[in-house]
Amino acid sequence: MTIRLGLQIPNFSYGTGVGELFPTVIAQAQEAEAAGFDSVFVMDHFYQLPMLGSPDQPMLEAYTALGGLATATQKVQLGTMVTGNTYRNPTLLAKAITTLDVMSQGRAILGMGTGWFELEHDQLGFDFGTFTDRFNRLDESLQIVLPMLKGERPTFTGKYYRTVEAMANPRFRDHIPLLIGGSGEKKTIPLAAQHFDHLNVIAGFNELPRKVEVVREACEKIDRDPATLETTMLVTAFVDDKATSDLIPAEMGQRMVAGSAESVAEQLKAKVFDAGIGGVIVNLPTMVTGYVPGVIAALGAALNSAISA
Template identity: 80%
Template sequence: MTIRLGFQIPNFSYGTGVAELFPTVIAQAREAEAAGFDSVFLMDHFYQLPMLGTPDQPMLEAYTALGALATATEKVQLGTLVTGNTYRNPTLLTKAITTLDVVSGGRAILGIGTGWFELEHEQLGFEFGTFTDRFNKLEEALQIILPMIAGERVTVDGTYYRTKDAFANPRLRDHIPLMIGGSGEKKTFGLAARHFDHLNIIAGFPELPGKLAALAQRCEEVDRDPATLETSVLVSVVAGE
């Protein structure tokens, strides 16, 4: 078994001025790279999350910041943990992730989920809907994103999206690692088994054995070896002096 470590930067409230904010982010990413972490992630949110602070605390736009981090690092993979599909048009998201892959020299990871932070949607004008709406929207978005990443021209006349001969160019790779985050043992795990390379399981350590068993069942249902689906869990660490 190979254990790899990723480093997420979820908080930009450093007690510095705005001019010093991104240099601090760069320093964290470089320290993570030097320490042996193999990936660096940002959240794809527009407001700070309630468990981390107040909505008006600093929050960088993820893909702009990741593009800048690509030029400031050399080895770590770069992505979001994870993008909310509800506020990212799939063709524009594909263009963003393929561009990040080019800029980073093939280090991009596409993390994506249904979206869940309702306040962002209400205040910024994005449709939230029910969980079923958001899940179905994500499934349809993947029918655009995945073939576009692979270099295909995509025409879709769907419930949520319409494209005509959509393509992304330039592309560095025909496949960019795809990650989903969540805890739903039926829908989310089933979607991961069908389409994804990596599942970030949102659960406490006592729940993990049951979650992994459920994931193995979803993989069996689509005739997939669970060993081909990488799994991870998000852990919060508070460092002291």
């Protein structure tokens, strides 16, 4: 798995009727694929997030949507940014991701995280607990999911989950790339070094050099080559020739860029790639403008040019 340039679709509010909603999702994924993006992600949420809109705005279930995209694309890798572990029994998650890998002919990425949106948990009946509870759940889940992805049949008894010779068939590959999001230096980064292929660093631009160093240290501590743990950063981009940094809320100044496609690409090269992060995953919020064909293509062309220069 290599992610140099990914697109995350952060919302489904396009100003269209429901009948045009998923065709608009497909159009974005196909435009990204044609523009040289190597991966397309959706969020694993059931309600829209507070920073993007009200909870009742449209939100598609992630793995159902990814299955649809698998049949509408040919090359891009597909995954969640990232799966909330609290929402699915690990055996169900193993079944969902192996099915997506079969449907996409080996293009699935398994993104995993602890889960964090408390409102969803409360209203939909998922146990939330403390961060430690959620992290321990994730640890148990990995002990079930990872063997199942390899074709093994784990029997496991833990505090949160139990299985008896659990299996997931059919499988397209013996290894589906694993991605985790976060930047915690005590838990998340060491966990990434131990089990994952890819770390999506959730941090500000100004924190990236430090996080790159922590990743290196965590890998070397367990005798892993740091180059084998790929990294990306998720960045929100307002791509418009008239857009300026004045549009960026102060609290998002370290995770958001604005400007023309060329300006955004230059900023991302300087702030992300030059800081030692290997790739960037961008989202382009469309709540106000709707989906505007051509913007993803323009950004893809500018980014590919900038990072290959």
